[in-house]
Amino acid sequence: MTEQTSTQPTAKYRSDYRKPDYTITDIDLTFDLNDTKTQVTAQSKVVRMGDNADAKLVLDGDELELVSVTVNGEAWSAYAKEDGHLVLSDLPAEFDLTIVTMINPEANTALEGLYKSGGGFCTQCEAEGFRRITYYLDRPDVLARFTTKIIADKAAFPFLLSNGNRIAEGDLDNGRHWVQWQDPFPKPSYLFALVAGDFDVLRDNYTTMSGRNVELEIFVDKGNLDRADYAMTSLKNSMKWDEERFGLEYDLDIYMIVAVDFFNMGAMENKGLNVFNSKFVLANPKTATDSDYQGIEAVIGHEYFHNWTGNRVTCRDWFQLSLKEGLTVFRDQEFSSDLGSRPVNRIANVRIVRGPQFAEDRGPMSHPIRPEKVIEMNNFYTLTVYEKGSEVIRMMHTLLGEANFQAGMKLYFECHDGTAATCDDFVQAMENASGIDLSRFRRWYSQAGTPVVAVETAYDADNKSYSVTVKQQTPPTAGQEEKLPLHIPFDIELYDSKGEVIALQSNGKPVHNVLDVKEEEQTFVFENVAEQPVISMLREFSAPVILEYDYSDQELIFLMIHARNEFARWDAGQMLLAKYIRKNVAVVQAGNAVELPEAVVDAFRGALLDENLDPAFIAEMLTLPSENEIAGWYKQVDVDAINAVVGALTQILATDMEDELLAIYRSLAQGEYSLDHAAMAKRALRNKCLSYLAHTATGNDLVTAQYAAADNMTDTMAAMSAANNAQLPCREAQMADFSDKWTHDGLVMDKWFMLQGTNPAENALENVRNTMNHPAFSLKNPNRTRSLVASFCANNPARFHAKDGSGYAFLTEILTALNTSNPQVASRLIEPFLKYRQYDEARQQLMRSELEKLSVLDNLAKDLFEKVQKALEQ
Ligand code: TRP
Ligand code: ZN
Numbered sequence: 020m021t022e023q024t025s026t027q028p029t030a031k032y033r034s035d036y037r038k039p040d041y042t043i044t045d046i047d048l049t050f051d052l053n054d055t056k057t058q059v060t061a062q063s064k065v066v067r068m069g070d071n072a073d074a075k076l077v078l079d080g081d082e083l084e085l086v087s088v089t090v091n092g093e094a095w096s097a098y099a100k101e102d103g104h105l106v107l108s109d110l111p112a113e114f115d116l117t118i119v120t121m122i123n124p125e126a127n128t129a130l131e132g133l134y135k136s137g138g139g140f141c142t143q144c145e146a147e148g149f150r151r152i153t154y155y156l157d158r159p160d161v162l163a164r165f166t167t168k169i170i171a172d173k174a175a176f177p178f179l180l181s182n183g184n185r186i187a188e189g190d191l192d193n194g195r196h197w198v199q200w201q202d203p204f205p206k207p208s209y210l211f212a213l214v215a216g217d218f219d220v221l222r223d224n225y226t227t228m229s230g231r232n233v234e235l236e237i238f239v240d241k242g243n244l245d246r247a248d249y250a251m252t253s254l255k256n257s258m259k260w261d262e263e264r265f266g267l268e269y270d271l272d273i274y275m276i277v278a279v280d281f282f283n284m285g286a287m288e289n290k291g292l293n294v295f296n297s298k299f300v301l302a303n304p305k306t307a308t309d310s311d312y313q314g315i316e317a318v319i320g321h322e323y324f325h326n327w328t329g330n331r332v333t334c335r336d337w338f339q340l341s342l343k344e345g346l347t348v349f350r351d352q353e354f355s356s357d358l359g360s361r362p363v364n365r366i367a368n369v370r371i372v373r374g375p376q377f378a379e380d381r382g383p384m385s386h387p388i389r390p391e392k393v394i395e396m397n398n399f400y401t402l403t404v405y406e407k408g409s410e411v412i413r414m415m416h417t418l419l420g421e422a423n424f425q426a427g428m429k430l431y432f433e434c435h436d437g438t439a440a441t442c443d444d445f446v447q448a449m450e451n452a453s454g455i456d457l458s459r460f461r462r463w464y465s466q467a468g469t470p471v472v473a474v475e476t477a478y479d480a481d482n483k484s485y486s487v488t489v490k491q492q493t494p495p496t497a498g499q500e501e502k503l504p505l506h507i508p509f510d511i512e513l514y515d516s517k518g519e520v521i522a523l524q525s526n527g528k529p530v531h532n533v534l535d536v537k538e539e540e541q542t543f544v545f546e547n548v549a550e551q552p553v554i555s556m557l558r559e560f561s562a563p564v565i566l567e568y569d570y571s572d573q574e575l576i577f578l579m580i581h582a583r584n585e586f587a588r589w590d591a592g593q594m595l596l597a598k599y600i601r602k603n604v605a606v607v608q609a610g611n612a613v614e615l616p617e618a619v620v621d622a623f624r625g626a627l628l629d630e631n632l633d634p635a636f637i638a639e640m641l642t643l644p645s646e647n648e649i650a651g652w653y654k655q656v657d658v659d660a661i662n663a664v665v666g667a668l669t670q671i672l673a674t675d676m677e678d679e680l681l682a683i684y685r686s687l688a689q690g691e692y693s694l695d696h697a698a699m700a701k702r703a704l705r706n707k708c709l710s711y712l713a714h715t716a717t718g719n720d721l722v723t724a725q726y727a728a729a730d731n732m733t734d735t736m737a738a739m740s741a742a743n744n745a746q747l748p749c750r751e752a753q754m755a756d757f758s759d760k761w762t763h764d765g766l767v768m769d770k771w772f773m774l775q776g777t778n779p780a781e782n783a784l785e786n787v788r789n790t791m792n793h794p795a796f797s798l799k800n801p802n803r804t805r806s807l808v809a810s811f812c813a814n815n816p817a818r819f820h821a822k823d824g825s826g827y828a829f830l831t832e833i834l835t836a837l838n839t840s841n842p843q844v845a846s847r848l849i850e851p852f853l854k855y856r857q858y859d860e861a862r863q864q865l866m867r868s869e870l871e872k873l874s875v876l877d878n879l880a881k882d883l884f885e886k887v888q889k890a891l892e893q
Pocket of ligand 1: 143145146282283284285286287288321322344400
């Protein structure tokens with residue numbers, strides 16, 4: 020089932036890339052589906068590429084039973100089975116290769132390759148799962164035309180799906196039937212997909228900008244048809260948006276999406292046949308929250324946008340993953356921003372980069388967005404490749420502007436459509452189309468770590484000039500000591516005391532507000548600055564860096580009110596909070612009580628009461644940074660002090676603003692439930708108010724009333740989270756009621772599991788262990804595992820890091836189980852251990868000894884091996 024590692028797994032290096040000796044132009048697959056013995060026949064047209072007539076054909080294969088090998092119709096014996104490979108020799112320059120393998124989908128708990136989810140069959144081939152189906156050149160630079168015939172029992176599996184168009188079908192006499200599919204677009208094996216099962220289907224259609232009709236089909240488990248509408252709406256919105264903003268049209272006559280319950284990640288962009296984690300398809304107001312809806316829109320968009328950025332132009336090798344992922348995340352973020360609130364989306368994305376992505380940069384797995392060395396590719400579907408990758412694309416967008424950026428996209432498709440490209444090909448297209456020099460900018464692709472940008476300013480009243488000195492420096496990261504200066508787009512604005520913008524000028528000429536920071540140290544001098552200005556910097560988070568500047572409280576409060584864009588106002592609020600969180604962590608460590616000046620509370624009160632602001636934006640203003648994000652500010656983390664400070668600040672804000680919070684809470688009560696953005700925004704602020712009010716005397720009554728009255732999951736969950744976080748007396752009854760109502764529905768129960776995982780109660784771990792016996796829980800299902808176990812280990816730091824090491828022992832137990840059943844999920848769960856060096860000596864020792872236990876596990880999977888080894892050697 021999992022990789023047998025009698026020998027140590029070996030690493031691959033980006034610099035070792037070589038073109039393949041052979042390619043496969045066409046592959047004709049036949050699947051005879053059976054739960055435990057599925058026979059796969061793969062007939063390929065193979066062509067030698069180089070001029071080495073002795074070149075062997077080295078096919079990848081994993082967990083396969085080889086039945087037969089035929090070359091040009093004759094049984095072939097010139098082959099050797101090596102570890103993970105089938106090596107064929109004495110081959111002609113061009114030939115037909117037929118390989119028959121037998122696989123066991125039911126035993127496939129890793130959910131990679133062909134596996135069973137619920138009653139149906141499905142596949143997951145990215146990154147290297149196709150080799151668990153047949154021996155093949157399982158690398159993204161081999162592009163073949165696929166034909167797929169699926170044979171299965173007709174009653175159990177009425178729907179037999181694969182990529183492209185359905186070209187033939189028929190019945191067999193033993194109650195079985197078959198369907199054949201043909202995908203006209205050559206593609207790498209990682210984009211192959213097969214699904215077989217019984218579903219309800221939501222059908223619709225879309226007319227493209229050139230007037231072609233596309234059939235749209237969403238396949239869901241029987242009985243879930245009433246939860247597929249929003250996914251369909253999002254799909255049609257995605258298709259339209261990509262035409263309008265990027266000029267890109269869909270290219271097949273059919274687009275299918277299948278929702279499955281057992282899935283390792285969010286979703287997969289297989290050509291014409293996306294497979295989705297059901298979490299990102301299924302929603303109705305009774306089962307899904309507003310943030311679930313937003314997630315569906317983003318992920319449907321993301322996978323759809325891959326059709327051009329990923330499928331039409333794919334990656335030459337897996338080191339280039341950010342070519343498709345960074346770019347596609349950028350596109351899905353722009354989609355959500357164009358359809359909804361741009362500032363609120365930007366804030367959410369920046370929180371992810373500043374929190375978990377910066378944390379990744381500091382840890383032992385730190386890597387550039389284009390990694391240099393990989394042991395297990397699945398370990399590199401990271402926040403760095405995806406989210407920082409998107410920030411790198413966004414910086415190019417900032418430097419070039421929309422028109423030049425779109426010209427670059429156009430050129431990129433002209434040069435690389437239908438091929439497997441590199442990150443450098445993309446940057447080259449942007450450079451060629453815009454004429455803007457991106458040579459130093461390219462370092463973002465090779466350099467890991469988070470740059471620190473320290474700024475000093477000086478106002479010269481005599482000369483009416485203002486100077487801004489910017490120093491950049493990137494601290495060393497695991498395996499990369501030396502760092503070079505980067506090209507940083509540094510977006511600034513200056514304000515006078517009335518809050519008016521001061522035009523930027525130097526040497527008598529206007530200066531663009533995005534400064535090109537390229538050197539280790541640079542000074543920018545602005546003229547005609549009539550008075551000491553207030554500077555707003557790194558506007559829109561114009562680069563993924565840490566900004567250091569000594570702002571006064573007054574300046575931050577000024578920016579919270581006067582900065583022209585909402586993101587900058589939010590960011591000023593976050594900087595103000597950060598100052599007082601740091602201050603109070605020291606206060607708590609000295610044994611004193613947390614304090615917050617009245618002026619600071621008033622600044623947040625001002626935001627709360629500002630009627631010109633979008634309520635969803637106000638909710639963001641009032642959101643404290645997470646304990647994990649705060650932990651990232653410290654060389655040595657004091658989990659307990661951070662937890663105490665966040666709790667105390669929440670309490671102070673709640674108490675001091677109680678009247679205003681209550682008034683806003685009441686004023687935002689809604690009649691008819693609606694999913695439009697304005698209604699969602701009001702719920703967001705109303706429920707943010709409730710989360711604070713839960714910490715006041717009326718909290719229990721308000722939360723109880725909201726839970727009882729709620730006609731939608733957003734309000735239900737807001738009540739339950741408030742009760743959970745504030746440990747209200749009403750919590751227990753609500754939890755029992757919810758579990759009674761939803762035990763049959765794992766996806767809905769995930770919300771409940773998440774509350775158990777993040778329960779602040781002293782005995783949270785004991786509850787989590789008990790909850791693992793809940794009938795809706797299963798460690799075999801990645802969503803369940805994440806909602807309960809990962810939420811405890813990753814998002815309940817005060818309890819996970821309990822001094823007695825009980826949280827650590829628990830994680831090791833879980834990892835040991837998952838190492839054999841699903842190493843990909845295990846590898847994501849282990850993350851909290853990788854940060855052990857950031858804790859005190861006692862906790863470090865405890866975590867380190869858990870890592871050591873893991874390192875000597877029998878059959879340690881490559882996924883965990885790579886992380887454990889890096890963590891221990893760091
Ligand atoms: N390419 C997918 C996406 O970002 C993600 C993906 C990679 C994936 N590997 C996977 C999904 C394994 C599921 C399982 O859209
Ligand atoms: Zn993707």
